[in-house]
Amino acid sequence: MGDKQEGQEKEPSRNLVRILIIVGIGIPILVELLTLLNLINVRIFETEDHPNQQLKQTKEVRTYSQGDTLVASEDEFVLLQSMKINVNARQWEFEISLSKEDSTGEQLASVNLDSIRLKSGEILDAPVARDWRGNGKSRQSLWTSWALPSGDMPYTIYLSYQQKVAEDSVTKGSREIRLGNIPVRYNRKEE
Amino acid sequence: MTFLHNYPKAAKVARANFIVAFVALAIGGLFGFIQALHRTGVFRGFFNSGEYYTLLTGHGVLLALIFTTFFIAGLFVWGVTRSLEREPENMTFTWSWFWLMAIGLTMTAVTILGGLVPDSSIRAAVLYTFYPPLQAHPAFYIGLALVIIGSWMAGADWFWSYRKWRKNHPHEHIPILTFMALFTMLMWYICTIGIALEVVGILIPWSLGLVTEIEPLLPRTLFWYFGHAVVYFWLLPAYYVWYAILPKLSGGRLFSDAMTRIVFIIFLILSTPVGYHHQYADPGISVGFKFYAMATTLLLLLPSLMTLFTVVASMEHGARQRGGKGYLKWIGKLPWDKPAFVGCALAGIMFAAGGFSGMINASMNINILIHNTLWVPGHFHLTVGTAVALTFMAISYWLIPQLTGRKLKYKTLALIQPYSWFLGMTLMSNAMHRAGLAGVPRRTAEPEFNTSSMNFEPVFGTMAEMQWQIAIGGTILLISLILFLWVIVGTWMAGEKSDKPVDDYIPEPLSGVEHTPKILDNIKLWVFLAFILVLLAYSFPLWEMVSDGIFSPGALPRPS
Numbered sequence: 001m002g003d004k005q006e007g008q009e010k011e012p013s014r015n016l017v018r019i020l021i022i023v024g025i026g027i028p029i030l031v032e033l034l035t036l037l038n039l040i041n042v043r044i045f046e047t048e049d050h051p052n053q054q055l056k057q058t059k060e061v062r063t064y065s066q067g068d069t070l071v072a073s074e075d076e077f078v079l080l081q082s083m084k085i086n087v088n089a090r091q092w093e094f095e096i097s098l099s100k101e102d103s104t105g106e107q108l109a110s111v112n113l114d115s116i117r118l119k120s121g122e123i124l125d126a127p128v129a130r131d132w133r134g135n136g137k138s139r140q141s142l143w144t145s146w147a148l149p150s151g152d153m154p155y156t157i158y159l160s161y162q163q164k165v166a167e168d169s170v171t172k173g174s175r176e177i178r179l180g181n182i183p184v185r186y187n188r189k190e191e
Numbered sequence: 192m193t194f195l196h197n198y199p200k201a202a203k204v205a206r207a208n209f210i211v212a213f214v215a216l217a218i219g220g221l222f223g224f225i226q227a228l229h230r231t232g233v234f235r236g237f238f239n240s241g242e243y244y245t246l247l248t249g250h251g252v253l254l255a256l257i258f259t260t261f262f263i264a265g266l267f268v269w270g271v272t273r274s275l276e277r278e279p280e281n282m283t284f285t286w287s288w289f290w291l292m293a294i295g296l297t298m299t300a301v302t303i304l305g306g307l308v309p310d311s312s313i314r315a316a317v318l319y320t321f322y323p324p325l326q327a328h329p330a331f332y333i334g335l336a337l338v339i340i341g342s343w344m345a346g347a348d349w350f351w352s353y354r355k356w357r358k359n360h361p362h363e364h365i366p367i368l369t370f371m372a373l374f375t376m377l378m379w380y381i382c383t384i385g386i387a388l389e390v391v392g393i394l395i396p397w398s399l400g401l402v403t404e405i406e407p408l409l410p411r412t413l414f415w416y417f418g419h420a421v422v423y424f425w426l427l428p429a430y431y432v433w434y435a436i437l438p439k440l441s442g443g444r445l446f447s448d449a450m451t452r453i454v455f456i457i458f459l460i461l462s463t464p465v466g467y468h469h470q471y472a473d474p475g476i477s478v479g480f481k482f483y484a485m486a487t488t489l490l491l492l493l494p495s496l497m498t499l500f501t502v503v504a505s506m507e508h509g510a511r512q513r514g515g516k517g518y519l520k521w522i523g524k525l526p527w528d529k530p531a532f533v534g535c536a537l538a539g540i541m542f543a544a545g546g547f548s549g550m551i552n553a554s555m556n557i558n559i560l561i562h563n564t565l566w567v568p569g570h571f572h573l574t575v576g577t578a579v580a581l582t583f584m585a586i587s588y589w590l591i592p593q594l595t596g597r598k599l600k601y602k603t604l605a606l607i608q609p610y611s612w613f614l615g616m617t618l619m620s621n622a623m624h625r626a627g628l629a630g631v632p633r634r635t636a637e638p639e640f641n642t643s644s645m646n647f648e649p650v651f652g653t654m655a656e657m658q659w660q661i662a663i664g665g666t667i668l669l670i671s672l673i674l675f676l677w678v679i680v681g682t683w684m685a686g687e688k689s690d691k692p693v694d695d696y697i698p699e700p701l702s703g704v705e706h707t708p709k710i711l712d713n714i715k716l717w718v719f720l721a722f723i724l725v726l727l728a729y730s731f732p733l734w735e736m737v738s739d740g741i742f743s744p745g746a747l748p749r750p751s
Contacts, residue, residue, distance in 0.1 A: 009598060009599065009600060009601075009602050009687070010602065010603065011528070011602060012528050012602060012603045012606045014528075016603065016606070017527055017528045017606070020606065020607060020610040021527060021610075023610065023614065024537075024609075024610025024611060024613050024614050025537070025610070025613065027614055027617070028613060028614055028617035028618075031617055031618065031621055032544075032617065032621065035621060035625070038650075038651040038652070039650060039651070041651070042650055042651050043650075087241055088241065090241070090309060091239070091241070092239070092240065092241065150235055150236075150238075150239035150240065151229065151232070151235035151239060151240050151636070151637075153637065
């Protein structure tokens with residue numbers, strides 16, 4: 001070995017070597033041992049469902065995906081017509097469209113898409129007030145989109161609505177809609 | 192006198208290769224750190240999730256293809272020149288393969304980094320695996336093709352030296368350092384046939400718009416024909432170091448010359464017909480061929496276990512030379528204060544762990560548990576990310592002084608580096624494996640995307656704890672990488688000049704070349720056997736894929 005010939009460069013002290021062995025090898029061995037013991041513990045000494053017990057106790061929250069009905073009454077309903085994330089190299093854009101129908105052919109209730117909440121907790125207001133459009137009173141649709149902050153995802157949308165309950169009275173309400181799977185579309189043309 | 196003084200031309204070539212390798216390591220390593228913070232959600236301010244895939248591609252290509260290939264070229268230039276005791280035969284040829292690879296690397300790197308330039312049409316966010324449907328700029332594929340052609344020429348350069356040497360030494364065994372280099376390159380020639388066909392025959396015409404439809408299974412299969420054997424192209428040079436140099440660093444001698452040759456022969460024969468184990472979930476390949484790939488993959492455990500035995504025996508011999516006694520007490524007598532030894536030894540230990548997780552990947556029945564999950568990058572960060580990368584870094588502390596004629600500087604930092612790499616990688620990889628078992632996907636900037644109705648269920652612990660473990664591990668790895676680069680640059684630029692900067696003598700094996708059967712040097716025989724196994728694995732499935740036209744989608748799905 002060339003230890004003695006490696007010149008005047010200071011050799012590491014024995015204490016440093018001990019510390020390095022304890023930290024650099026000791027901690028990894030400890031981490032792996034704990035992993036092994038936990039795996040053995042879970043697989044052999046605990047019942048199958050125990051590790052997930054906490055999850056199962058969590059109240060299941062309904063999520064909404066494309067085609068689901070968001071608001072419904074006897075005569076009319078609001079559908080989540082489509083939603084997707086358009087991806088290009090510069091940004092991710094969340095796009096959603098709702099549709100509402102009324103089987104009676106009368107004036108539809110007023111529904112507004114107020115805001116969305118992201119996974120990070122940030123709330124984005126509807127970027128531009130958009131009107132419902134349609135070729136008749138009985139079916140209309142609304143489309144809007146948000147540019148998403150880097151790395152964030154839509155989590156919930158907030159709707160407010162007014163529904164007719166009688167000739168001269170309406171009921172107001174709001175809904176918090178937890179979103180389910182959102183398709184992602186890579187849009188090369190926008191680059 | 193050291194290598195630089197004996198073979199100045201070869202030393203210059205080796206240095207040039209190492210410079211490129213270390214630059215790729217620096218950039219690729221930084222990208223890896225950013226990825227670790229981004230996908231764990233610990234810090235997402237560097238780039239957005241669209242640009243993540245550019246970083247992911249850069250990380251994979253720069254480290255797995257560029258760092259490795261250039262480092263291996265430098266290592267083999269050193270090994271072949273030294274063991275044959277002759278400079279490269281024609282320096283114009285030698286520099287031409289280096290520059291061809293460098294030009295190819297530049298083209299590839301520019302297309303990848305173009306993804307970070309707003310409005311750039313030059314992009315290559317196609318990940319390390321780069322098969323369709325993801326499409327890169329044509330320059331990406333052409334650049335990779337040049338790197339591969341350059342590496343073929345490098346291999347031809349070493350065979351050229353060997354043939355010249357053979358004329359003067361007709362009855363001698365191939366020197367072990369050259370033997371290992373040549374057999375690694377033979378394996379490389381066989382496995383790169385697949386990637387050459389894919390890149391030149393399919394991807395370049397497709398990216399140029401010359402063809403619009405392709406059979407998707409064909410490029411995937413051609414990629415994985417190459418894609419797993421390339422792991423052994425990285426790994427065998429690490430074995431090269433463990434067999435040829437690590438025993439000496441331990442204070443001992445290689446246990447057996449013949450065993451070393453047998454291990455490299457087995458890798459030559461078995462490395463390529465294993466690619467289907469990356470395609471267990473692919474329809475279009477019959478289950479019988481997948482089973483065949485599983486069998487050959489698991490057979491590769493044999494040379495790995497032989498290596499474990501041989502290298503540990505060599506290290507034990509070294510420790511006993513240094514006064515080590517007892518069944519295990521001798522381990523304490525190993526030079527745990529020498530960075531080159533520590534790095535190689537810890538890399539070997541990590542490789543054993545990587546081998547265990549690799550057995551899960553290779554097994555058809557349980558692969559599906561971890562298929563395309565974070566387990567898989569957890570696995571290959573143990574193998575290529577540590578067994579290979581840490582070995583290359585560690586042996587640089589021994590090679591760079593020989594190539595520059597300068598003594599190693601900052602020995603304390605150099606010693607901290609392999610320990611910190613081992614610690615950081617354990618933390619990161621352990622959490623990646625556990626996250627994979629919980630179903631966390633790989634290759635995504637948004638691992639929890641679309642999971643509002645589906646929570647990952649860790650076997651134990653919490654997802655947040657795993658994410659932090661990955662982020663902390665990745666940070667320690669970046670610090671370790673900075674230490675390495677600091678030591679290397681410091682040594683290169685300001686190390687004390689010396690005629691003998693390091694003890695570069697490599698002793699003869701305990702069971703020397705005189706006990707080695709002559710047949711082990713029969714290159715033609717082993718290459719022939721390797722081709723037979725490749726033909727058995729690939730001829731029929733590939734024929735099925737191309738029988739209705741190379742660019743025509745339509746291979747029939749097979750039960751899988």
